[in-house]
Amino acid sequence: MSVQRRDNGKWRARYRDPSGRERARHFDTKRAAQDFLAEQRQAMRTRTYVDPVAGKITFSEWFAVYSERQVWAAGTRISAQQAADCVTFGDIPLNRIQPTQVQHWIKTLQAPGGSRPRGLAVSTIHTRYNYVHGAFLAAQKDKLIHEDPCTGVTLPRKPRASVSSVSIPTPEGVGRAVREAPEWFAGFVALCAFAGLRLGEAAGVQLGDVDFLRRTLHVRRQVQGTNVANLAIVPPKFGSERTVHLPPDLVDLIARHVQTVGVHGPEQWLFADVWGNLLNRSSAGHQWRRTRAAVALEAFTLHDLRHFYASGLIAAGCDVVTVQRALGHSQASITLNTYSHLWLDAADRTRSAAQHLMQSAFAQNADSVRTEAT
Structure with missing residues (x-):
């Protein structure tokens, strides 16, 4: 490292970076040049040196x-x-x-x-x-910058999960949607609502994924893309490959779909549009918007049918892990962050338990009075 005065009066600070390459920078004063070299020496000693050119x-x-x-x-x-x-x-x-x-x-x-x-x-x-x-x-x-400029940046606060943060259609509304949907699309809506599949997962179902005897569906792939041109068949989201247990009525609905609508291509895809193309985000969304408009469900998306499925599992008493696995969430925390408000809290459980105790106590007293009277 050295400091030399140039003919134009500037002071040139020269040093070699960790790779051995010579670097130079010019300053108005000798003190500024010396301070700069001291900073570079310290940065190389502490391994915090950043290449000024790379940045x-x-x-x-x-x-x-x-x-x-x-x-x-x-x-x-x-x-x-x-x-x-x-x-x-x-x-x-x-x-x-x-x-x-x-x-x-x-x-x-x-x-x-x-x-x-x-x-x-x-x-x-x-x-x-x-x-x-x-x-x-x-x-x-990679030593391109000294500090991350995102440090200290304030992001908008995420709202706490609440009943209003998740849109859930009524069972009656979902039933009308399945009945109103075109025959080729009704099974798609049903898989979203009664098996909790994501749009891409439902679009990616093949006949071989359905075990009609054991009444299960294996989620093995998903269709990604917004149109036919950029459509891609990829594995499910990380942690989402799973086996979904289907209700008997849904199995029967899928069987009728296969019998009346048929399957598509050598892979035996269950769903395709009227032109034979696999459903994608745009085509499935378009058909859903037409269907929901016919049954006054304009406020709900296809993904809200997945929320509908989750709410049904929770209302039936399923625990967090069961719901997590059914939905294909990679972590239970995702399930809790989304649906925690649907589970009974401690106050609800305490109130319900106390009510059960009272009913049991008074039922015993009533039986005793009836026995003594006879």
């Missing part, structure tokens, strides 16, 4: 590199890219992005704009932030 890559350029290194499912990759595409600092070099700029980006996600009359949902904002935050952490780990 000049823009966020968008870095995210392209970062995302290629990740082992992501197709749907995850799409979501991650959506997060990267919506940032307000994509063209700014990594080493110039400040926490205030990240905070401003979060603010834009909350604001109405375009097709978002109320801004993005809080859960969506958190998801997009997590993808961006992960990219910054990787940049910091």
Whole structure:
């Protein structure tokens, strides 16, 4: 390391980085040059040195590199890219992005704009932030930046789970939807409502996945994509491959579907649209919107049928682990975070237990009075 005065009066600080490459930077004063070298010496000693040139890559350029290194499912990759595409600092070099700029980006996600009359949902904002935050952490780990600019950024608070946070249609409404749906689509609606399948999981069911004798359905794959062009067959979400126990009436409904509608292709897919294409997010959603409009269920999505299924399991007394496995949640905490309000709390259980005790006590007294009277 050395400091030399240049002919133009500037002071040049020279040093070699950990890879042995010579670096140089010019300053107006000798003291500033010496302080800079001291900082670089300390950074190399503590292994916190950051290549000043590497940090000049823009966020968008870095995210392209970062995302290629990740082992992501197709749907995850799409979501991650959506997060990267919506940032307000994509063209700014990594080493110039400040926490205030990240905070401003979060603010834009909350604001109405375009097709978002109320801004993005809080859960969506958190998801997009997590993808961006992960990219910054990787940049910091690879010594492209000193600090993660997401540090100290405030996110909108997630609302506590409540009855209103999960939309659940009535059994009567679901029944009308299944009856009103076109014959080729009724079984799809039924699998979402009475087996708790996600849209992509229901679209990915093949005849061989259904064990009619044991009345079970094996969830082995899902259909991802928003249209025919980007449709992809992928494994279920992590932890979601499972065996679902079907009620007898649902087994009979599937059997009638196979008999009257048939199956599609050599794989024997259960569901396809009128043109023979596998259902995707757009086509299934379009048909559901037509069906729900006919039975006054406009407020409910296909995913709300999954909530309907979960609420039925909980009302029947199923515990958290049972519901978790039936829904294919990777962790019980996901089930609790979504549906905890549907389980009886301690006060409800105490009240119910005390009521049972009173009924038992008075029933015994009544029997005793009747016995003495005879």
